[in-house]
Amino acid sequence: MKTKLSLSKIKVIRQREISRGVFILSFIRPWDFTAGQVVGLAGSENDEARLYSIASGELDEEVDILYNINPDGKLTPWMSQLNTADTLWVSEPFGSFCGSGEPAWWIASGTGIAPFASMFRTGLHKNKKILHGGRDLESFYFHELFEPELKENYIRCCSREYSPDVYHGRITQYLKEHPALPTNEKYYLCGSAEMVVDARDILIEKGIPFDNIISEIYF
Amino acid sequence: MPVPKESLLGKTKEELTQIAIDLGLPQYTGGQIAYWLYKTQVSSFDEMTNLSKKVRSLLSEHFEMGINQPVSVKESADGTKKYLFRTGKSSYIEAAYIPDNDRHTLCVSSQAGCKMGCLFCMTGKQGFQSHLTTGEILNQLRSIPERKIMTNIVFMGMGEPFDNTEAVMKSSSIFTAEFGFAISSRKITVSTIGIIPSMKLFLENSKCNLAVSLHSPFDEERRKLMPIQNVYPIKDVVETVQQYDLGKYRRVSFEYIMFKGINDTRRHVNELARLLNKVNCRINLIRFHAIPGTPLESSDEDTILDFQQALMAKGIVTTVRASRGQDIDAACGLLSTKELVKNKESGQVNE
Numbered sequence: 001m002k003t004k005l006s007l008s009k010i011k012v013i014r015q016r017e018i019s020r021g022v023f024i025l026s027f028i029r030p031w032d033f034t035a036g037q038v039v040g041l042a043g044s045e046n047d048e049a050r051l052y053s054i055a056s057g058e059l060d061e062e063v064d065i066l067y068n069i070n071p072d073g074k075l076t077p078w079m080s081q082l083n084t085a086d087t088l089w090v091s092e093p094f095g096s097f098c099g100s101g102e103p104a105w106w107i108a109s110g111t112g113i114a115p116f117a118s119m120f121r122t123g124l125h126k127n128k129k130i131l132h133g134g135r136d137l138e139s140f141y142f143h144e145l146f147e148p149e150l151k152e153n154y155i156r157c158c159s160r161e162y163s164p165d166v167y168h169g170r171i172t173q174y175l176k177e178h179p180a181l182p183t184n185e186k187y188y189l190c191g192s193a194e195m196v197v198d199a200r201d202i203l204i205e206k207g208i209p210f211d212n213i214i215s216e217i218y219f
Numbered sequence: 220m221p222v223p224k225e226s227l228l229g230k231t232k233e234e235l236t237q238i239a240i241d242l243g244l245p246q247y248t249g250g251q252i253a254y255w256l257y258k259t260q261v262s263s264f265d266e267m268t269n270l271s272k273k274v275r276s277l278l279s280e281h282f283e284m285g286i287n288q289p290v291s292v293k294e295s296a297d298g299t300k301k302y303l304f305r306t307g308k309s310s311y312i313e314a315a316y317i318p319d320n321d322r323h324t325l326c327v328s329s330q331a332g333c334k335m336g337c338l339f340c341m342t343g344k345q346g347f348q349s350h351l352t353t354g355e356i357l358n359q360l361r362s363i364p365e366r367k368i369m370t371n372i373v374f375m376g377m378g379e380p381f382d383n384t385e386a387v388m389k390s391s392s393i394f395t396a397e398f399g400f401a402i403s404s405r406k407i408t409v410s411t412i413g414i415i416p417s418m419k420l421f422l423e424n425s426k427c428n429l430a431v432s433l434h435s436p437f438d439e440e441r442r443k444l445m446p447i448q449n450v451y452p453i454k455d456v457v458e459t460v461q462q463y464d465l466g467k468y469r470r471v472s473f474e475y476i477m478f479k480g481i482n483d484t485r486r487h488v489n490e491l492a493r494l495l496n497k498v499n500c501r502i503n504l505i506r507f508h509a510i511p512g513t514p515l516e517s518s519d520e521d522t523i524l525d526f527q528q529a530l531m532a533k534g535i536v537t538t539v540r541a542s543r544g545q546d547i548d549a550a551c552g553l554l555s556t557k558e559l560v561k562n563k564e565s566g567q568v569n570e
Contacts, residue, residue: 005416038450040416049416051450096442097449193334194346196446200338201512210338210514215446219334219382219414 003173005040005049007089012082013062019138022053022068023080023098025088026079029063033093035122036115036216040091041065043078049091050075053114053190053216057121066114066141097190097216099124104186107179109133109171112191115216117142120149133195135160171195175202183207192214209210226285227278228256228361229354229390232398239540242277252278260366262286285354288362289314299544303555304329306355310348311555312377314359316369317543322373324509327359329387330378331555334516335412337432337445339476341510348458350383356390360400372402374409374429377555381417382410388420391427404428405468412447413456422463430503431456433473435482436490454494461498471500476507477518477527483526492533501536508545 012025033039035058040049050073056064069076084089099106099119106116106128113132119125119144130150134140137158146154156166157174167174172195175181187203189196196215203213227235235256236249248270255267262284264275289302290311300316310331317324331348333340359376360366372394374380380387391407393399396500404426411418412432421429433453435441442448473495477483491502504527507517518526523539530537 095450096438096452097446192346193332193336193343196336197343197346200336201344204514205512210443214442214449215336216449217334217336217446219379 005091007040007042007045007049007091009087010090012086012088012197014084015080015082017080018141021080022066022141025065025067025079025082026056026062027088027090029056029061030090031092033063034098035117035118035124036098037093037095038097038115039063039065039093041075041079042089043075043104043195045089047075047089049089051219053097053118054093055114055117057118057123058097060121064117066111066117068111070182085156095216097188097214099188100186101126103127103182104188105129105131105181105191107131107133107171107187107191109191109195110139111141112216112218115190117145118127120145121122125149129155131155131157131171131174133159133191137161137163137166157197170200172198175199175206180208181208183209183212185212186199187213188216189213191218193217193219224281224283226352226354227252227282227355228285229352229386229393230256231389231393232396237369238282242281244274244277248274248551250398256284257361257393257399262288286362287355287358293542295547296425296428297543299547300365301544301547302359303353304359304362306351307349312351312359313555314363314376315544316363316365318365319541323365323368323369324373325360325363325365325369326373326376327356327375328378329356329374329380329383334382335379335380335445335447337447338410339434339444339478339507339510339513339515342555344510344512351378351386353386353389357393357400358387360394366400369400369402371406372408372445373430374407379412379414380423381411381414384417388425391425395427405470408470408472410474412445413451413453414447415451415455415459418456418459422460422465426469427474428470428545429460430474433475433491433502434478434492436487440482444482457494457498460500465499468539471498473500473502473506475502476505477526478521479516479518479522480509481515483518483522485529488533490528491530492535495535501538502530504537504539506540506542508542520570539563 010027038051042049055066239248264279293301312328315326332345334347408428410430
């Protein structure tokens with residue numbers, strides 16, 4: 001059965017395992033896109049495409065896809081075995097979870113950081129705060145990008161490991177403890193449904209109008 | 220740990236026939252098993268009396284029937300019943316039985332939890348736990364006492380059906396199959412938030428009705444209510460529906476929960492009329508059942524009726540869904556969330 005998302009063949013130019021079971025797959029950019037958009041990826045033209053956020057900047061020559069292996073899935077275990085010059089099927093970019101120049105909080109857990117990496121690499125990071133959640137210290141993908149630029153505006157929330165420069169606890173705990181969250185700024189959320197829904201509830205409880213909360217879910 | 224046996228509930232007649240052949244049994248045994256699974260209320264192989272003892276023992280050695288009774292049922296004063304089923308180690312799903320004169324509807328779940336994160340949805344607050352198998356979807360009908368009188372099935376319970384498309388398509392085909400529950404495809408409705416690729420698959424391969432959760436015709440507003448709008452905008456969803464000739468009997472409806480001061484204005488009526496201008500469909504207005512921690516409230520009765528009249532005046536068939544089961548946690552996902560929270564608090568669930 002075919003899902004009808006129109007797919008084109010591309011060649012992998014690089015694949016790196018950046019943490020255990022987490023990869024960045026790169027290919028030459030075949031189209032223009034807006035930071036925050038997604039693409040459908042599949043192993044063959046007739047397979048069901050799965051959606052992944054683009055992690056590279058709008059002007060980068062290569063498209064980076066950040067993903068982790070879902071052991072129950074069909075695509076990611078196969079994708080993780082791809083080498084340079086292997087082929088993959090990719091849709092055109094689409095989606096409207098896109099950044100802007102306004103002051104905002106970017107809140108992400110795990111690989112949900114990908115659209116914000118794209119926005120950051122596109123230069124939208126001025127006047128932004130990143131709240132980045134992960135289980136262990138290895139799971140803050142792209143932290144080397146964010147930290148030097150954003151300094152104290154890049155906050156890592158680690159739930160299972162301790163480090164002096166990292167908040168110990170989940171994103172939701174950080175939001176609960178944070179006394180003053182600006183109510184007139186935008187809050188962009190991306191990650192697991194559980195994190196997105198819980199964080200959104202806390203923000204609303206803290207007086208942020210739901211109009212100012214924009215969520216992207218992974219499915 | 221013993222490997223769980225494969226369930227037979229959820230298999231098609233062809234698959235059951237193949238199982239019979241693989242076990243060295245006559246081909247017609249597949250049809251006999253299908254009969255016991257889908258046409259009767261038996262819950263053990265021993266009750267399949269037209270199969271020899273040897274065959275029954277062979278089946279129970281390799282398979283389980285896959286029928287699981289609900290763990291609890293709540294009954295409303297209006298006759299609505301909410302059945303709670305356990306799935307996996309620690310998740311719960313709900314099915315709601317809604318009687319209405321000659322019409323008996325079962326609202327089934329397709330996932331334990333949900334990934335879609337809609338602002339107004341209680342199920343979403345559980346996060347996602349698992350996709351239901353075809354057998355687990357069918358079991359919601361097969362295991363309840365009302366199974367024989369059921370006339371309608373709606374996939375409007377927990378989960379997004381088109382995030383579990385294969386199991387939803389297969390279960391709807393067994394609901395309608397002659398060997399299965401033999402419910403007319405016209406009496407089955409699958410409701411989606413609009414995952415376009417799977418929706419196309421459904422429109423091309425099923426004869427069942429489609430319902431789309433619309434809730435706002437405006438992009439910016441809808442994406443604050445429903446994150447899916449970021450990837451599958453409602454305009455594209457409607458355009459996709461328009462591409463299909465659904466014939467005389469297949470119905471497309473758009474579900475519209477009425478939120479006070481948010482999506483219940485004349486501006487919304489006008490935009491809905493513009494959006495659905497060329498679509499042969501109806502709009503189903505729904506009162507919002509408040510859930511904990513939501514900033515949303517239901518529109519009042521007068522506003523809902525005015526909204527209905529205004530849409531009708533624009534030529535759009537518009538109904539208002541009767542609220543049922545308000546005394547038994549009517550909001551979908553509320554009952555199972557309470558059970559999940561209870562188990563978490565008593566330490567039965569590992570977070």
